Amino acid sequence: ITIGVAGETASGERRVALTPETCRKLIARGARVRVQRGAGRQAAFTDEAYADAGAELVDDSTAALHEADVVLCVQPPTATTLQQLRDGTTLVGLLAPQSDSARGEAITARNLIAFPLERLPRTTRAQAMDVLSSQAGMAGYKAVLIAAQLAPRFFPMLTTAAGTIRPSKVLIVGAGVAGLQAIATAKRLGAQVEGFDVRPETREQIESLGGKFLDLGVSAAGEGGYARALTDEERAEQQRRLAEHLKGVDVVVCTAAVPGRPAPKIITTTMVAGMKPGSVIVDLAAETGGNCELTRPGETIESGGVTVAGPLNLASAGAVHASEMYARNVLNFVSLFVTDEASKEGRLAFDWNDELLAKTVWPERTAPT
Numbered sequence: 543i544t545i546g547v548a549g550e551t552a553s554g555e556r557r558v559a560l561t562p563e564t565c566r567k568l569i570a571r572g573a574r575v576r577v578q579r580g581a582g583r584q585a586a587f588t589d590e591a592y593a594d595a596g597a598e599l600v601d602d603s604t605a606a607l608h609e610a611d612v613v614l615c616v617q618p619p620t621a622t623t624l625q626q627l628r629d630g631t632t633l634v635g636l637l638a639p640q641s642d643s644a645r646g647e648a649i650t651a652r653n654l655i656a657f658p659l660e661r662l663p664r665t666t667r668a669q670a671m672d673v674l675s676s677q678a679g680m681a682g683y684k685a686v687l688i689a690a691q692l693a694p695r696f697f698p699m700l701t702t703a704a705g706t707i708r709p710s711k712v713l714i715v716g717a718g719v720a721g722l723q724a725i726a727t728a729k730r731l732g733a734q735v736e737g738f739d740v741r742p743e744t745r746e747q748i749e750s751l752g753g754k755f756l757d758l759g760v761s762a763a764g765e766g767g768y769a770r771a772l773t774d775e776e777r778a779e780q781q782r783r784l785a786e787h788l789k790g791v792d793v794v795v796c797t798a799a800v801p802g803r804p805a806p807k808i809i810t811t812t813m814v815a816g817m818k819p820g821s822v823i824v825d826l827a828a829e830t831g832g833n834c835e836l837t838r839p840g841e842t843i844e845s846g847g848v849t850v851a852g853p854l855n856l857a858s859a860g861a862v863h864a865s866e867m868y869a870r871n872v873l874n875f876v877s878l879f880v881t882d883e884a885s886k887e888g889r890l891a892f893d894w895n896d897e898l899l900a901k902t903v904w905p906e907r908t909a910p911t
C-alpha cells in the first residue's frame with residue numbers, strides 16, 4: 543500500500559496531515575509512504591525527519607500523489623490535486639465535499655473513496671480520530687491568547703505598589719470543545735471567567751474548569767449532543783439577558799456553532815454599542831459568519847472603542863501541536879482499513895459494516911461494496 547502526502551496549498555495553512563511519528567507507524571505496518579519535500583516545513587517537521595522515519599521524499603505533489611492508494615490531507619483538495627489522483631484512490635482529510643460542487647463532482651466522477659473527516663460520527667470509539675475536537679482545542683486556546691494580546695488590560699488580578707489591578711472579566715460564548723479550552727486558558731491566565739451555552743450539561747463542564755455558568759434562561763439541546771437553532775422567542779430572551787450582562791464584561795470569546803448552519807448571531811451591533819470602550823471580542827465563529835454581527839472574517843475592526851476580531855484557521859496558528867494531533871487522529875482512522883494484514887498483502891480492508899467507515903464515506907454508500 544502506498545500512502546501519499548503533498549504540501550498543503552491553501553493560503554495560511556501551516557498544518558500537515560502526516561508527521562514523522564505517524565509516518566514511522568504506517569511504515570512499520572508495511573506501508574510505503576511518499577511525501578512531497580517541504581510538506582511539513584511550516585509545522586517544523588523537516589524533510590530529514592520524514593526520511594529518518596522511512597518516507598520517500600519526492601520533489602512535487604504529482605510525484606507524491608499519483609501512485610498513492612491513500613492520500614492524506616488537511617484542507618479540501620484543489621481541482622489540481624484531484625487531477626493528480628488515480629481513479630479509485632482513497633482520500634482522507636477535511637474534504638468539505640458539499641461546499642464546492644465541482645469538488646463533489648470530481649470526487650464522484652473519479653470513483654474516489656473519500657472520507658471527509660468532518661462527517662465522522664462523534665461516538666466514544668471515534669474520539670481518538672476526531673479531528674474537529676483536536677483542532678477546536680487549539681483554536682479555543684489561540685483565541686484567548688489573541689484576546690489577551692488585543693486587550694488593553696491585564697487578565698489576572700495584581701496587587702502592586704502602583705495599586706491593585708482588578709482581574710479582567712472574560713465571557714466565553716458557547717462551551718463546546720473550543721469554548722471549554724478557551725475557558726481553561728483564560729482561567730490559567732488569571733481572568734474571572736464565565737461561560738454559557740444552550741446545552742444544559744455544559745453548566746457542570748464550565749464549573750469543573752473553574753468558570754462560572756452564566757444562565758441566560760435558554761435550553762436548546764439538539765441531536766447527537768449538539769445544539770439546535772433557537773426559536774425567535776428563545777433568541778429574544780437570550781439577547782435581552784445578554785445585552786445587560788455584556789455591559790460589565792471586558793473580553794468576549796465567541797465559539798457558538800450549530801452543525802450545518804451559519805453561526806448563530808448572538809451579539810448584536812446594539813449590544814456592542816453598550817459595551818465599555820476598551821472591551822475586546824474575538825469571534826472564533828468567523829469561519830461560518832460569526833456570532834457577532836460586526837465580525838468581519840479575517841479582519842480586526844473597532845467600533846465605539848470595542849475591538850472585534852474575526853481570526854480564521856486558528857488551529858493552523860499552532861501548527862506543530864495541531865498537526866501532531868491531526869496526524870494521530872488520521873492514523874487512528876486510517877488504521878480501520880490499513881490493517882497489518884491487509885497492508886502486507888497490498889490491499890485496503892474496508893469493513894462497510896463498521897459505522898465509522900460507513901457514516902464517514904462520501905457520497906454515502908447504501909450497500910456494502
Ligand code: NAD
Nearest residue numbers: 664665669675716717718719739740741767769798799806
Ligand atoms: P460545535 O462547534 O457545533 O458548537 C460549539 C458550541 O456552541 C456547542 O457547545 C453548542 O451547544 C454551542 N451553541 C450553539 N448555539 C448556541 C447559542 N445560540 N448560544 C450559546 N451556545 C450555543 O460543537 P462541538 O464543540 O464540536 O461539540 C459539541 C458537543 O459535542 C459537546 O457536547 C461535545 O462534548 C460533543 N462531542 C462529543 C465527542 C465524542 O463523544 N466523540 C466529540 C466531540 C464533541
